[in-house]
Amino acid sequence: MKKTDPISTEIIRNAFIAIAEDMNAGLIRSAYAPVIYEGKDCVVALLDENGNVLGQSSGLPLFLGNLEVCIKETARMFGWDIFKEGDIFFVNDSYFTGTHLNDATIYAPIFYKKTLVGFSASRAHWLDIGGKDPGGPMDSINIYQEGFRWAPTKIHENYKPRKDIIEFLKMNGRFGYTLEGDLNAQIAAGKLGEKRFLSLIDRFGLDMIKSAREEIFKQSEIIERQTVKKLKNGIYRAEGYLDNDGITKDPIKIKMTVSVKGEKITIDLKGSSEQKTGPVNCGFAQTVSACRVAFKNLINPKRPVDGGTFKTLEVKAPEGSIFSAKEPAACQWYFSILGLLIDAFIKALSPVMKNQSAAGHYGDSMVFILHGVDYRNNSPFIAVEPTPGGWGAWGDGDGADALINNVNGAFKDIPIEIYENKYPVTIRNYGIRKDTGGPGKMRGGNGLYKEYTVNTDLNLSLWFERSKTTGWGLFGGKDAIGPKVNLKFPNGKNEKRLKSNSYPIPAGTKVTTFTGGGGGFGNPFNRNPENVLEDVKNNYVSIPQAKKEYGVIITKNLKVDYIKTKKIRKGK
16 A cells, blocks of 8 residues: 655545535535525535545534445445445435435445445435425424424436435424425535545545545544543543423423543543433434534544544433434434533533533523515525524633534524515514623623514424533523523513424514523633623623623713722622
8 A cells, every 4th residue: 555645644634625625515516495504504525435434514513424324234234245336335324314304415436446435325305205294393292293204215227317315204293395306415425525525536546545544534534532641530420400301381491421441531421310200302323413513613623523523522322312212212402401411421521621612502492483484485495504603712712602503513593584485474684692701810701682573473493402501600600591582472472482393374573583692701800891891892791781780880971980890899
């Protein structure tokens, strides 16, 4: 085998990443659904012949290292010989991929001179996959209510599409035309990845590519082992609660024990809730991915993911628990528990990684769905979007305001102009929800408010979480304010909701969503008064909040009264 050198290794490493980013850009530009081409609810990866990651695009961190599971599990089920030239596979089974059924994973083998050399893979959110409610139910109690469920299936075979399978998928989704368009966008992204990868092999040779791959994997593993080895050995714990499962009112417990020993970190989720009746359950593969996100946040966060990462991490979850759900558990909103899991890992290790740790963030995707018939063209529609909120502060800075949650990464909310053009809705107000970030020496980020006025009779589905366990503070920082949703009907009636499923609302109804903030870091009375003043000027903090939580007196002409501030902070 031809040996690599440091310069060639870096060129090849960055080429792997660039190929993945090209694939992702192609997918986004070709997609039919706004949730993909505007929201960017997708991720792609280039993998080697063993199903290990060579390069993964920026996208949803929640899928970190998860695409490889689909390939390796397919091989485990059918053998590696199942992969033939010209084949393309589809899978969406929640217990196989760990996610909900809307997440379609498309993957294909890549051959070079008749030899299997790798795989292209992508995952994207399909708008509707035939569940009992458009877009996915908020009140499902088993997987069968959530849509069509597929084990690994060839949708292309010997370079030809299997039209019977594709037609079946189209006919069982409410928006079959869009479904086929998004499927083709994922296929095109995979073919682009294949073309780029084969070109790279032609340039350097297969032996050099493999040699560089081994060196890249080795470097990543060594760096992570060295970082973990520097941590103090011990047992660290954290816990928290989701509000409920959408069916009952019972809170859902997450309990985490993190063991650090030598070069290894073990995350054990024993003591967390058993799988629930409602759709908050998660397949184990996705639990592992979320733990990888948490791990990567603290351990070597700047280096991209590849087949050498996570060798020092072990994840355990009891079978039949919310983190390792079994059939027929409902899994539609599986990700709610995972944002809390990521926060909990950081909280658990914060005593020994203070400089790298951040307070809890607002924590959930806060999903907002409208569906019905658009009176402007008499056609059915569904609008799906997550909602940003506030992130936790850390030792060197304030938490981010109005940022999407940690499981969604590069996900964007849909621009107002696009939203109003595509859907019979007017968005009249949108802005920062002041005073929602947790007070601290470093302030937690604020959430958002957004006001929708529906222009025709519609149905509203909501999944807003973390009102019980809000973004927590660290090292003297205070907790954040949680979410809420207000409905104001044309008859003047007002209603508050956090979760609803296909709830009918008449034309003229105003729905205002409020997302929570992130926790503060450090004692609020140690915050620089000038920074508090700047927060007040920017409408992040109110004048009463500045006095109550930060001990800072702001005058009517927006100046700091240092004499009164000093007295308050000294308790006089």
